[in-house]
Amino acid sequence: MKPSFKYWIFLGAIYFAIISIIVASLIGAWASLNESQQSALSEMINKLVPFPLLGTITILFIIGALINLLFNDYIIPILKLAESARIISTVNPEHRAEIKNAAKEIQYLADIINQSAAAFIELQEDVAGKIATAQLTLNEERTRLAALMSELPHGVIVCNTDGQILLYNQQAQKLFVDTPHASSKNGQPTGILGLGRSIFSILDRDPIIHSLEMLNKCHMSGRKKMVNHSMITLHTGLCLRVNMAPFFTEQEKQKTISGFVLTLEDMTHQIESDSRRDMLIQSLIDEQQKDLEEIRSSITTILDRPQLDPEELYNYRKQIDQASLSLQDKVSEARTNYAHHLHALSKNENILANNLLDIISTNINERFSIKVTVLAPKSVWLQLDSYSMVQAISHLAGLLSTHSKVPELLMTLTAEEESGAELVIAWPGADADQELLKTWQQTPLITDTNGKLLN
Missing domain, CATH: 1.20.58 (Methane Monooxygenase Hydroxylase; Chain G, domain 1)
Incomplete structure (x- = not known):
């Protein structure tokens, strides 16, 4: 209902009430008079009526003015304030209440609402900033976690306590394939892992339940480092070493196990x-x-x-x-x-060429007191078994030191165009028997537990 319509209804109701009271009072007073008094009053009515009528009109005018003042300075501004407050809280926090013709109290209330709106915007921006920062941090952590999981050599599956899969990496996906040659249309392996699926549909229930119960018992006993190990054989013939570690949530200052992480290592080749x-x-x-x-x-x-x-x-x-x-x-x-x-069983790994040659030169110098000069370009990556390479070249240096008394070695590595590299080992100022080099090439490298070569 519009304020103007309310104004006329309110004004009409008050006028009707006042006139009704005056008329009822006059009727009551007239009824209380006897006939002689009524006759005498009838003769004087022409002189008595104008003044009460004028007073009534004056009272009605004053009441109308006061009601108009009440509506214009209080009721209508309050309605406008309510509408502005609704707009600020629901639609546009930048909106401000502007009341021009209103009482000082209403103006003060409008200022309070505007100050509250400004504080609300500041708080909203602060909360939005914190949410954005938290979201950015969460995205960074998620990206870091995804990169970490994708680079891990073993499969990783994250589950809640009900066994529902929350996260897994590509290495885990490769382990769970229906057949060794199963593939999708694009050539990618088709596994049976999926977010939201149950871990019990791909692994035996009993070992996992047993491991989870053991972790719960260890947690209740106060142990901090809790990892459970087990061996599981898949229907494809793969033998997996499964390591289970829990993760926790804190509720009411008490930690409870909310899920577990499975690391899967294919032990078939081992x-x-x-x-x-x-x-x-x-x-x-x-x-x-x-x-x-x-x-x-x-x-x-x-x-x-x-x-x-x-x-x-x-x-x-x-x-x-x-x-x-x-x-x-x-x-x-x-x-x-x-x-x-x-x-x-050897495993290739990525290593910088200059780092590899530094390790080899340090090892040779410490073991055989041979000076080693290294020449290698920077930022050249090699993929090889670094441990075997260090042992092989150190073995050659030992043979040269023992049989040819070589005092110095020069190792030069050059990068080839087709993703290859060439390592040249020279011993200037000394000669080596060809049979010695042939022996080095044909002798298998077997070391004991201390790293000493067994030839």
Whole structure:
């Protein structure tokens, strides 16, 4: 309802009430008079009516003026203030209440509303800034987490306590493939992992539930470092080492486990390599057993029969010699096979060329006291097994120091155009036997637990 319409309704109601009261009072007064008094009053009514009527009109005019003042200075400005406050709070915080014709109290209230609006905008901007900063930090953390998970060599799956998958990386996706050759139309592997899916649909429930219960017990007992390890075999034949670590949420100053992180490491090749190693060792033992028995039998016969004929003694000695040669060949073959086994386990890594040469030169200088000069371009990355490279070149330096007394080495690395590099090792002022270099090339590198070469 418009304020003007309300104004006329309010004014009409007051006028009606006042006139009704005056008329009712006059009727009541007239009814209380007797006939003689009414007759006398009727004769004087022409003189009495103008003054009360004029007073009534004056009162009505004053009341109308006061009501008009009330509406113009209070009621209408208050309605405008309410509308402005609604606009500020819901539509446009920049809007300001502007009341020109109003009482001082209403003007003061308008100033308070405008000050509150300014404070609201400032608070809103502050909150928006904090939200933007938090969102930026969250995005940075999310990007950092995504980059970290994508660069991890093992699969990672993040789940809540109900087993619902919240996050996983590409390495985990590659592990869970229906068949080794399953692929999508674009050639990418098609796995069965997905956000929101249950971890129990791809891994056995019992080991995970058991690990989670163990983590809960460890948490209740107050242990801080909690990681559970288990082995799980997939239906594709892969053997996975599963490490489970919890993450927490704090509610009412009490930490509770809200989920867990699974790191998945494919142990299939490691198990196969261990099996090959065991087969090599067992094969070496079985093959050596026969030769050792022949040697032992011949030596026992020679010791038990000191009066052997020269021909028989020669035959036994020849048998010992042949068995020992066979034993030596088998040991050499086993060493070569084991070196190939270790080479199959080697892992390439990215390393700067100058960093690699610095490590090699430091190792050679500390072990053999040989001065090493390094020439390598900057910002050249190599992908190789750095540990094997350091051991191989250090082994060469040791041979040169022992047999050729080489005092200094010069290592020069040049980058090729087709993503390759060439390393040239020179020893100026000294000569090296070709057989020595051939021995270095053909000798497999096997080290003990202390890193010492076993040749």
